[in-house]
Amino acid sequence: MTIQIAGDRAAQSYSPNPTTMRVGQTVAWKNADSIAHDATQDASRFGTGTLNAGATSTPVTMSTAGTFTYHCTIHPGMIGTITVQ
Template sequence: MRMGMMASALALAWMASVSNAMAAKATPSAPVPGPRVEIQNFAFMPKTLMVPAGSKVIWTNLDEEPHIVVSAGGNFPNSPGLDTNDSYSFTFVKPGTYTYYCSIHPMMVGTIVVQ
């Protein structure tokens, strides 16, 4: 009977360690730092983003359609075509107001205000 109890205790301990290891793997990684613009439902969200100079802004396409981020004044490089879950980033060094749009869907517009 002792052997059966010992085997049960060992099995429970093993199951607990496996469960803890699985929980550790399921923990999401830390989010990528920096201001973010989500592209969703054919819109940039937030539509206007205020950031301090030196900020790296990250656009992420959450739509099922591709998008291309284009500076209206040519003040930063165009993104490549962004498929679902693709990201593009640019570091804004100089203060100012930067408007942009999607070249595929020009009704999509946004603004980055760098302070």
């Protein structure tokens, strides 16, 4: 699954958001905005690193069930949630 990064738009920054996945699925983030962003879990279990405009992250495997919140470290108002079940 790929989550699009739309820009610095609070809970609308990432799409789809919130996102539901199954254990073992992979997720990547594609930066569809014109400036750099990232997606970093609040507890730092995963992070994409800086994604320049148009870039797609390395896929992250979601191996643990739970609800994980993440944000952009460059723009902390950008927030997203993934539920893994």
